[in-house]
Amino acid sequence: MVSIPRKIARLVAFALVVSTIILVGVNFGDWDLRAGSKLPLSADKKLVFSHKSSKSPQQIVEENYKTLQDILRRPIHEPKTGNLVRPPSNPDEYDRANATMLVLVRNRELGPVVRTIKQIEEKFNRKFHYPYVFLNEQPFTERFKETIKKHVSGATYFESIDKAIWEQPKSISVKKQANAMQQLEDENVGYAKLVSYHNMCRYYSVNFYNHPRLQQFRYYWRFEPGTDYYCDLDYDVFKFMEMNKKTYGFVIALYDVEQSVRTLWPRTMEFLAEHPDYLHPNGAYDFLVENLQNPHKTLIANGYSTCHFWSNFEIADMDFYRSKPYSDWVKFLDSTGGFYYERWGDAPVHSVGLGLFEDRDKIHWFRDIGYKHQPYTLCSNRPSCKGCETADFTYKHLWDQNCLTNWWDYEMSEDQKNIY
Numbered sequence: 001m002v003s004i005p006r007k008i009a010r011l012v013a014f015a016l017v018v019s020t021i022i023l024v025g026v027n028f029g030d031w032d033l034r035a036g037s038k039l040p041l042s043a044d045k046k047l048v049f050s051h052k053s054s055k056s057p058q059q060i061v062e063e064n065y066k067t068l069q070d071i072l073r074r075p076i077h078e079p080k081t082g083n084l085v086r087p088p089s090n091p092d093e094y095d096r097a098n099a100t101m102l103v104l105v106r107n108r109e110l111g112p113v114v115r116t117i118k119q120i121e122e123k124f125n126r127k128f129h130y131p132y133v134f135l136n137e138q139p140f141t142e143r144f145k146e147t148i149k150k151h152v153s154g155a156t157y158f159e160s161i162d163k164a165i166w167e168q169p170k171s172i173s174v175k176k177q178a179n180a181m182q183q184l185e186d187e188n189v190g191y192a193k194l195v196s197y198h199n200m201c202r203y204y205s206v207n208f209y210n211h212p213r214l215q216q217f218r219y220y221w222r223f224e225p226g227t228d229y230y231c232d233l234d235y236d237v238f239k240f241m242e243m244n245k246k247t248y249g250f251v252i253a254l255y256d257v258e259q260s261v262r263t264l265w266p267r268t269m270e271f272l273a274e275h276p277d278y279l280h281p282n283g284a285y286d287f288l289v290e291n292l293q294n295p296h297k298t299l300i301a302n303g304y305s306t307c308h309f310w311s312n313f314e315i316a317d318m319d320f321y322r323s324k325p326y327s328d329w330v331k332f333l334d335s336t337g338g339f340y341y342e343r344w345g346d347a348p349v350h351s352v353g354l355g356l357f358e359d360r361d362k363i364h365w366f367r368d369i370g371y372k373h374q375p376y377t378l379c380s381n382r383p384s385c386k387g388c389e390t391a392d393f394t395y396k397h398l399w400d401q402n403c404l405t406n407w408w409d410y411e412m413s414e415d416q417k418n419i420y
């Protein structure tokens with residue numbers, strides 16, 4: 001049941017997004033990408049900053065972190081949907097979902113990728129034998145392929161990425177890019193000058209789901225070399241997604257480096273001014289425009305909270321990315337050059353896309369998947385999670401990066417909160 005105040009809050013948030021679209025579309029149509037941060041905030045722009053609190057951001061950080069820990073300390077087991085699909089007695093004859101494990105990886109990351117695969121196999125895939133797709137813009141070495149095959153239970157596809165798709169488009173002005181990257185470097189934005197990192201973020205935002213090999217699949221579980229998985233999964237997570245009509249599953253949500261996405265939101269508002277019908281009426285707007293915990297981030301990102309699902313783990317339905325709203329939008333984003341003149345990450349792109357174009361009830365927080373990618377760990381109070389400390393999310397100096405509480409407070413229905 002949705003309570004009345006929650007409904008009203010949603011209506012207000014929706015109205016704010018719509019009014020921002022109109023205002024930004026009118027006022028900020030011709031932003032110079034690099035000048036974005038220097039623009040003074042107009043009185044109108046304040047409309048974006050909808051959330052009000054008498055508490056200081058520091059108080060909010062601590063309260064939100066405590067809320068997160070309280071949530072993680074509650075004993076949980078599995079989603080109580082009543083339709084979990086258990087491991088088959090013979091995984092080789094199992095009628096799997098149309099899904100694959102997915103990793104973009106370099107040959108030199110063989111050691112870390114094997115370490116992670118061993119954990120995924122032990123906790124999940126030895127029971128279901130889903131295939132793996134390995135992507136790389138370089139050819140995989142024989143050693144890489146042979147070693148991987150020794151550690152996986154499912155089929156393996158070693159795929160290269162077309163250089164023309166991976167590399168930055170010719171339309172990018174090299175001079176403008178160099179200046180912009182120097183500015184980001186001066187602001188200590190990680191990977192600012194690493195073009196391959198920009199290529200990676202763009203690829204995961206705009207292209208991967210159209211890779212010829214991935215076209216045969218609907219769902220993927222993205223993982224990264226060097227990440228850790230702590231908990232046994234005794235149900236088919238892909239069938240969970242399918243049977244419960246979920247589009248996207250995540251474990252961790254964080255704020256982003258605000259300088260890396262200065263114009264992502266204003267550009268998106270320009271796009272939406274042309275396509276207001278793409279907005280989903282049950283979008284996750286509050287998550288996207290919150291400005292209480294890190295108001296400076298929302299300010300520098302020109303209206304976007306920078307909150308995002310951390311995409312180094314994600315289980316998702318690629319048909320969402322292939323749908324018209326998402327694919328038209330990222331095509332537009334790509335045409336603005338923001339993947340190179342700024343350092344837009346695939347995580348904020350996926351998250352803004354989902355928050356605007358998808359029903360938030362189709363986004364699932366996998367609290368039962370214990371996970372670590374330095375320097376954050378998601379560890380619930382679950383008997384089958386081994387090797388992680390319950391609720392030990394991160395170091396104190398990073399507490400302000402927690403955005404999970406916003407997802408919980410603003411976007412989850414009571415049903416979603418009680419799913420575990």
Ligand code: GDP
Nearest residue numbers: 104105106109135136137196197200224225312
């Ligand atoms: P971070 O988590 O944001 O620090 O980024 P990572 O360095 O972990 O990169 C994200 C993912 O993309 C990882 O799976 C990397 O292995 C992969 N990756 C990053 N850059 C490249 C690249 O240039 N080529 C390939 N093949 N993979 C890359």
Ligand code: MN
Nearest residue numbers: 224225312373
């Ligand atoms: Mn990583």
